[in-house]
Amino acid sequence: MSELRIDQAPEKPHGTGELPRRTRLHPAWIVAVVGFVALLGAAGFRSVPGVLMDPLHDEFGWSHATIGAAVSLNMVLYGAISPFAAALMERFGIRVVVSCALVLVAAGSGLTVFMTQSWQLMATWGLMVGVGVGSMSMPFVATITGRWFVKQRGLVTGVLTAAGSTGQLVFLPLIAWLAHNHGWRTPALLVSAAALAVVPLVLLFIRDYPSDIGHTAYGAGPGDDSGLRTSHPGGMTRALVVLGRIVRKPVFWLLAGTFAICGATTNGLVQTHFVSAAHDHGMPATTAAGLLSVVGIFDIAGTIASGWFTDRMDSRYLLITYYALRGLSLFVLPILLKPEVQPPMWAFIIFYGLDWIATVPPTVALCREHFGADGPVAFGWVFASHQVGAALAAFGAGMIRDAQGSYNLAWFIAGGLCAVAAVLSASIRRRRADVAIA
Template identity: 75%
Template sequence: MTELQTPAGAKSVTPGGGRVHPAWIVAGVGFVALLGAAAFRSVPSVLMDPLHAEFGWSHGTIGAAVSLNLLLYGLISPFAAALMDRFGIRKVVACALLLVAAGSGLTVFMTQPWQLMATWGLLVGVGVGSMSMPFVATITGRWFVAQRGLVTGILTAAGATGQLVFLPLVSMLAHAHGWRLPSLIVAGAALAVVPLVLLFIRDFPSDVGVQAYGAEQGSVVGVRMQAGAGASRAVTVLARIARTPGFWLLAGGFAVCGASTNGLVGTHFVSAAHDHGMPPTAAASLLAVVGIFDVAGTIASGWLTDRIDPRFLLIGYYTLRGLSLLILPSLLGPHTQPSLWVFIIFYGLDWVATVPPTVMLCRELFGNDGPVAFGWVFASHQIGSAVAATGAGVIRDVQGNYDLAWYLAGALCGIAAVMSAFVRRKTLAQT
């Protein structure tokens, strides 16, 4: 790579040379952390039936613990983004991994529902919330100018795919050895990622004497500034962006996104498929396939976000997702028919393809406050997830099936598509 000295003394490494830019190393370790965080958070959905069988807890009770996890996962996000500005990415992510390890490990001692709420709900929720999608926005905003949309797609794929790809393994372990072994494995895996974070993640490109990947000479992107105000900045940013219609349109659409993915499909698909006679391990394997295709879909969405109006992408994603959910009840059965495979592949491509265009719009609308603003938008995503996780469980307990939950989610996706069409873009100067 060609190295140029900027006025500030930092090296500007232009794409296309020989040495690997440190931004890719940071992104790689971030990928591992996000992959693990998503996998950690997904475990309760697979353990729903084993916990019900051992303790007799209702689907609604277990779903409530998952809801708390999802809610904290979102509500912590904007504060985590602000704390990363104040204390640094490394410290926040390392502490988050320790919380996940503690929460997962302590579950092996639980005997009451409140203990499930305290471990998987509270501790793991706060931990994974500190490594959620605003972490993606922070890395891409500080370390990348070129390929920002593509990298956002790759990191987003890690955050969504981890929870799906590891589901079959967790399900098999729970079936063969009980639910406690997967919980201990999650604790160990979280601890194993901590050294990687401490060794390889740096907070700003200027910390290692380079500029952000693809930044022009003299650019301030990736240059360490004065430390932010921490958690108070999250509240200040919310007060400002809450006065703009764009924020509410993006947040409303993202709430539907969360309800129709993590809250409903991610939490209840295995149980819903089992209601139709499908073995839980087979249903978990289908979710793993969703995760595999999600990688391609989300990376492609990031690539498209660099080239197409992100509003058009959101309209298409929400519309197609809604239609697929409306037909899902007719596809479920004891066996995986070709029509169900079509749904799984299609839904996988669309799983979190909404994230790259939403991140891009937040940056356009809110500038340097974009990562924190996206944290609040993502909080709405998790509120939607939490409502769907509990609501679908209650629907199942009352009606004996999940059909109404699928139909409601499909209709809400149509509303999200309409909301996306009304977002007004605001092109900002490169920052």
């Protein structure tokens, strides 16, 4: 392939739908921006269950455990489909998989307005949306950064991760306000429309590989094949073949264990149950949702900073720090929940936001370091464990609340699990050059 200037795309005939002929930006940044918007749109619906738990309980009489079970199914599928989605992106392309996923999210969100029984909640929130968001979850981030970036990989991973996690939080005040003033069906329809609106952007601007438009990956040097189209077995086969290789590596189980705890202590517990827990202490649901949105705002800074640190520091030490500090914050949370938001609660919200999903960039980097070309699919399996942990926490915390009338035990268990994750992170060894999976 001939060398091309970074600010000039190859000439294409009119009407081919390719990226603009000349731009000052490397096309990798255009792909990253559209990926950010797509992740933000898909994440919106995943913020709904935490805010609507009490409205659904009031309207249908469903228990917290029943609603938590639907959220758990969503989270399990969100994780379980991820490695297969990463492999399908290699087989059918990013645009096809992500567009279909957004349509499925929109359908699942829209159909909730017709539900009258709990099994329909499982089918829409649980099954349809779980498969949809799982098809464009964190392995989507790993795929984009692995193909399109060599330089600034960690930073871009942090930015895209922030879109997926922050999108679940920043919509909370709007969703809570709409649910309070117009009923819970209005935000469900709004999120459905938002997911559909992102589809044209994906089809127009995302390409599968830099080589498809005559470019190399951003920052790629001579002989670097990061942006070249590769050939792999079919999606299902590819995911299972990679799984068969990585399960023989102890580092996989260490990463899977830490990430399961990450999911349990963020999406599963805090995102799903914080609003309900705060409401138990007399705090209005709209205020609690606003606090979670602030977590999302600070998560942007924290995750991007984590990506920057990942480019420069040992990822293992970052994970040890993140999990240890998260555990300490969860231990003190029960004494901070009060009817009014006081300064200590603001301190928790800011700190927890910075740490919310900062674990993703170093975990992606460790997957790439230890599993080589299998890194994106391997991270899909690691991410599956994240969602299993989230699902167990979403359901388990609901059971604790139903049995004890309080979430306190759930917060303490989560804090202890974070200490375990810090120990597991410290057990990860440096990769030797001869043990990477090619």
